[in-house]
Structures are given as structure tokens and as C-alpha cells.
Amino acid sequence: SQELEQSPQSLIVQEGKNLTINCTSSKTLYGLYWYKQKYGEGLIFLMMLQKGGEEKSHEKITAKLDEKKQQSSLHITASQPSHAGIYLCGAALHGGSQGNLIFGKGTKLSVKP
Amino acid sequence: EAQVTQNPRYLITVTGKKLTVTCSQNMNHEYMSWYRQDPGLGLRQIYYSMNVEVTDKGDVPEGYKVSRKEKRNFPLILESPSPNQTSLYFCASRLTPWGNQPQHFGDGTRLSIL
Numbered sequence: 446s447q448e449l450e451q452s453p454q455s456l457i458v459q460e461g462k463n464l465t466i467n468c469t470s471s472k473t474l475y476g477l478y479w480y481k482q483k484y485g486e487g488l489i490f491l492m493m494l495q496k497g498g499e500e501k502s503h504e505k506i507t508a509k510l511d512e513k514k515q516q517s518s519l520h521i522t523a524s525q526p527s528h529a530g531i532y533l534c535g536a537a538l539h540g541g542s543q544g545n546l547i548f549g550k551g552t553k554l555s556v557k558p
Numbered sequence: 559e560a561q562v563t564q565n566p567r568y569l570i571t572v573t574g575k576k577l578t579v580t581c582s583q584n585m586n587h588e589y590m591s592w593y594r595q596d597p598g599l600g601l602r603q604i605y606y607s608m609n610v611e612v613t614d615k616g617d618v619p620e621g622y623k624v625s626r627k628e629k630r631n632f633p634l635i636l637e638s639p640s641p642n643q644t645s646l647y648f649c650a651s652r653l654t655p656w657g658n659q660p661q662h663f664g665d666g667t668r669l670s671i672l
Binding site: 476478480485486487488489490493495533535545546547548549550551 | 591599662
């Protein structure tokens with residue numbers, strides 16, 4: 446069973462619009478990582494969240510981990526075509542070894558100019 | 559430049575012909591891992607290594623072998639490839655198996671087994 450659920454699976458937005466992608470688990474997350482992937486290419490690390498309630502921003506992308514550490518959201522403000530790609534969340538579900546991450550299936554984002 | 563390098567980037571081969579996908583990192587990372595990515599299934603871990611000479615199975619290890627004789631290299635070996643191993647493969651590394659650091663990924667190897 447998929448332990449990290451991402452929603453939506455795909456998203457098409459008009460350039461300039463805001464959007465949110467969610468990553469949800471039924472278990473506590475010990476470290477939540479957001480990556481971006483261009484189709485067929487490698488994963489680019491965006492942000493890491495660790496503490497409940499933590500929020501981080503990089504340029505126009507903001508990610509937050511909820512207080513219970515079971516859900517994270519990725520918010521893009523004023524989207525641009527360069528934001529298009531697949532966004533993946535990865536997380537360690539066990540507090541012991543955080544090296545072994547599981548990943549959501551990804552959210553495919555398209556930005557229409 | 560800090561990076562994870564995979565080779566080859568693309569490979570088309572036939573069933574049963576042994577192949578090796580190399581992975582090398584120049585960041586002195588202890589932890590390395592292999593994933594495969596398939597449509598609808600996402601990223602799944604094949605094998606991982608906590609350090610030199612320490613390897614362990616991930617979620618989908620069947621049909622694969624790995625070795626970690628040196629810290630920087632973590633090759634993925636398909637002894638007898640089959641069509642169901644057609645996939646996009648990623649190697650990743652991180653500084654240590656513990657604590658909070660991101661995994662750094664290679665650019666991927668697209669493997670087609672005919």
C-alpha cells in the first residue's frame with residue numbers, strides 16, 4: 446500500500462496563478478523532502494522539513510509540515526512555466542534510519558503561458 | 559562540482575545479457591541507494607548501502623545485485639535482465655544513513671530490455 450499519498454496527481458494552471466500540492470501519510474513523518482523532476486531527468490532537491498509546524502521558502506515556493514507531522518503542503522505563488530515538472534515528496538517513516546525514504550507517486554504540474 | 563554520476567544514461571539491450579549500471583559520487587557520502595521509477599508506481603527502492611561492504615535489500619530487489627567495494631561507487635548489476643526490468647533507474651547518495659540530510663540523485667539511466 447502506498448504510504449505517502451500525493452494530491453492532486455496532475456495539475457494544469459495558468460501562468461501567474463497560485464497552486465498547492467499536498468503530501469499525506471497515515472504515519473508520523475521523520476523528515477519530509479520535496480523534490481522536483483523534469484520529465485525523464487533527475488530529481489532536484491527543493492526543501493527539507495523536520496519539525497511539526499515548520500515552514501520553509503525558496504523563491505516562490507513554500508513548503509510546510511503540519512503540527513502532527515503527517516501532512517506537508519507545497520505552495521507555489523505566481524506560477525511560471527519554469528515551475529512545470531513533477532513534484533515528489535519523500536519521507537522517512539521511521540525515526541531510526543532516515544536514509545531509507547519512501548516517495549509519493551508525484552504531482553505533474555503544467556503551467557500554461 | 560558535487561554530483562552523483564550514472565552511466566550509461568540510456569541503454570537498449572536484450573533479455574539475458576548481463577549488464578551493469580555504474581554509479582559514482584564525489585561527496586564522500588556513506589549512504590548510497592538505487593531506485594527504479596515506473597509510471598503509476600513512483601520511485602521504489604531496489605538496494606541500499608550504509609557504508610563500504612554493507613548493503614541491504616530495498617522494496618524490489620529481485621533480479622538485481624549490488625556491490626560496495628569502495629565508498630564512491632555503487633554499481634547495479636542485472637545478471638539476466640528481463641523485459642519487466644525496463645525502467646528509469648536512479649542512484650542516490652547522502653552524507654550518512656542517519657540524521658536529516660537530503661539525498662542527492664543522479665540524472666537517471668533509462669533501460670530498455672527487449
